[in-house]
Amino acid sequence: MATTQQFSTFYLADRLYGIPVMRVQEVTRALSMTRVPLAPAYVHGLINLRGQIATAIGLRDLFATKDVAPEEHMNVVCNINGHLFSLLVDKIGDVMEVDEAEFERAPDTVPVSIKKFMSGVYKVKGDLLSIINVDQISEEIQNKKV
């Protein structure tokens, strides 16, 4: 009996990424953000999520991808260690259910700046689903000096 896992998926710079579905609180369209002066570049602002304040993090900045961000973005909201983070992504994908057997370590061809946030990849119909470790994102952010 094959074990499967479910991932909430999204696209960033034409790459497919996923986060374990249990770690994602919600996905929403772009919401107005309040800028945080003096904050690091990857903090795009603060969002009001029904009375709770979420910190918007630009994944492009963390991943150091060079391409230009599209006009519109979407939010993937995760609760990490009691704080709400909203990850800015290009497009939301479906919830995918993948077979554990298709799991592999992240290949060396992936740039270090992205690989450090990945826990691995899954082979899914003709594409690679890169799995993002949100705790790692939180840790990296804590450790970067402001």
Next chain:
Amino acid sequence: MDTEEAKAEFFGECDEILQGVSSDLRIIEKGVPESNVVDALYRNMHTLKGSAYLFGLNEIGDVAHAMETVLEPLRRNPKAVTPDFLDSLYRTIDLIEKIIDARRNGKDSSFRAEIDLLLPRLIEIASYEFSGSAEPIRDDVPPREVPSELEIELRAAQDKIVRIQPESKVAAQASAPAPASSPAPSKIKEVPKNSEKKSMHLVTPENSGSNIQKIEPDNSGSPAAVAAGGPDQTIRVPVDLLDKLMNLVGELVLVRNQVLQYASGTEDLEFVNMSQSLDVVTSDLQGEVMKTRMQPIGSVLNKFHRVIRDISRDLGKNIELVLEGVETELDKTLLEAIKDPLTHIVRNSCDHGLEDAATRIASGKDETGTLTIRSFHEGGQVVVEIQDDGKGLNREKIVEKAIEKGLVSADAAENISDREAYAMIFNPGFSTAEKVSAVSGRGVGLDVVKTNIEKIGGTVDIQSSPGKGTITQLKIPLTLAIVPAMVVRIGNEKFAIPQVKLVELVRVENTEGSSSKIELLQGNPIFRLRGDLLPLVSLGDVLKTNDSGKKFYEQETVNIVVLKAEGEQFGLIVDEILDTADIVVKPLSQFLKMLNTFSGATIMGDGSVALILDVAGIAQQADLNIEAKETKKAGEGAKNTLCREDSDFLFFELGTTSKYGIPLCLVHRLEEFKKSVIEYSGEQRVVRYRDTILPIISLASFLGFENIESEADLKEQEKLRNAGVEEAVPVIVVQKRGRNFGIEVKAIIDVSSVTVEIDDSVRDHVGILGNVIHEDEVVVVVDVLGVVESEIQRMISTGTDSSDSEDILDVTASPKVTGRILFAEDTVFFQRHVKKVLIDAGYQVDAFDNAAIAYNQLKKSAPNHYDLVLSDIEMPQMNGFEFARAIRGSGEAWFKSIPLVAITTRFKQRDIEEGKEAGFNVYMEKLDSDKLLSGVRQQLEK
């Protein structure tokens, strides 16, 4: 209802009982106690005993039983008791507390030894005390043999239990003390002295079923005591639940604000009416919920009676505690937070402020010193004043200590006010006490007090009159979660400022003719506010949102928000002052907390998020900005642009998607060898190269990459083979220790100039120095010499290269040269790298970011303290040439002769000439460790 919850309830009851007992003992101490006081004390012990046994906490029960026993005669015949007797009572209570604490924290350790020591003594003292009384003392009654009246009643009550969880026998036991029906109610009488402690315990019977009530022992007809009012008047609620309630009310307040905002813009009268009703109800709800968390400050202050009693005994002084305003209410969490600071201040007053009896009499004061703690509400805050009539603070001593600690210069010390001087005792490590006592004086306390009070948004202030006494004043906000704030605008962003930090608002017409305008003092804007100079800070500048470049003080009207931080006032310039609002403070994420300018965020009435300014943080940031401006101004004279080190790099690939690079200066040659030419010498791949053997090191393998031959690669190789052309391997030849080494790569890309801002945070690999950005790509910088070095080590250890070992110049074989080097280098990466190389080679290095500082250091030190000076060329403020000239021209003999070595990343002939002219002995390359070390060595050996 399970045992754990019941037990927790029990411990809660114990706390109350013990509080009551303490106040009872205090009354007894004062003279002949009224009978109801001793009754209450007796009954409390009785209750405690019963409950303890019920839970199997026999040790507690035994001690309580003993107390009960010795109080019996006093109860029958109230009289004034001796201090010894009281002491032993206190000690017994302490023991009970100790055991309770242990048990509530889950520790099962036995206190039997202490009990066996204490109780007989207690009984003995008691019999001595009451030996005149007619009743013989029963000191040998084993605790549980005599069924006390309570137990009889309990067993009877057990039969009357309503609503028990059927499966839980323990529940039955726990429910026992709940004779919800019959006997109790008619016999309840409120005990007068307990009403000073207004009951703040709201309990919920969240455990389904039984309603835990206090045990109401019925002793021979005397009125039953209920420790905190009648059974119906209070219930106990976990503080968590109240916190959640508070949060929800906060959310409701926000929604209410939004509704009101919307209503103000609508014509719909019905909606407006509804929103107004909502407003009223929400405000009321907010008020009431806040009240649930309020406790009278007396609950904390009353404990100080005991503290004072103990301290006065320890110190041999007579001290009386007077409490005023104990019913002043405060949020429970804030109460917890001020407990320790208050204790510390009280101890300090007793230890350092109040004098002993003899001294006091000699100065004409009353023998007994008085410590007064006054609490009251004022201006939305709770004020607690701790006043002693002791000897006051000694300004001279404090100032002396401050000068010693470098907090203030001797000149400035003349001019500071008394208040400022006294405030200095809040600095860490400050203590003017000659001897450190067990009570205080360790100099660790007062700064912690200040920090803790400020953490909850309060302030501490000290005033003193020499010879007369000292007053310490604490001001604490009423609650943390919802604060009144002032909203201001900068550009098109809004920010909230907590009103407690707000002093006043000033609007300045900054036109030429007006009498009050912004002035510049040494380049910093200030404003004269009723005679005092107020430093001004632009919020836009601090937050770097000011793009217009226009200075605020050039505007026609200026809005100043006068704030106070750390006892100092300053004016914050904003574009517009908007509304006041009650805002709900939401914490920022962990990592944003490091931004000292913001203390939280809130949601405005229109749903947008606004940041809350941290006034102290803004002040700090403003100071830093002023400093930065000054250094930049100084630096601007020397160089116009930020110093960047430009370097030529060679870029190549290793078969992965990343680009790699090494400084071009390290490259000796670039070669391409046909694959067939590569031979094996043992396990080492080598190539015959110009009369010697060239070891080939595969960088890809070194860094751990598997040989990834893509489809395209294999096809290419196939093609080449078929065409009879041999595949060529690109090799970078570098030199180390006088030998050549070949670094095999996949493909050479090109050579380019790179601004070397090496990000070495990803420095987790041997062989990687860090990253640079080139043409918007991340390039990994390889520590090629480090790679070669480890290969050499490997070769030596595996004996692979025995044949040519004589050729390897072993730097370590020659006698070690050491010395102390003064090193000036502003780029962190290079400073670290070179310093490490030098230290590893055995030198001592003092490194500085700034040549001016390095120069001062050189001047300050003893002649020949430094053996060599190493300096970068491109540095802000004072560059390498200026540094060299300064050294050579300074007059001292050893300055003229000390070896000066310049290190840089690129040198043209012109630079070298200028350098030599300025006084450098030699020029070295930063990233070539070997050359650097041999160069330094050479200079030192001269």
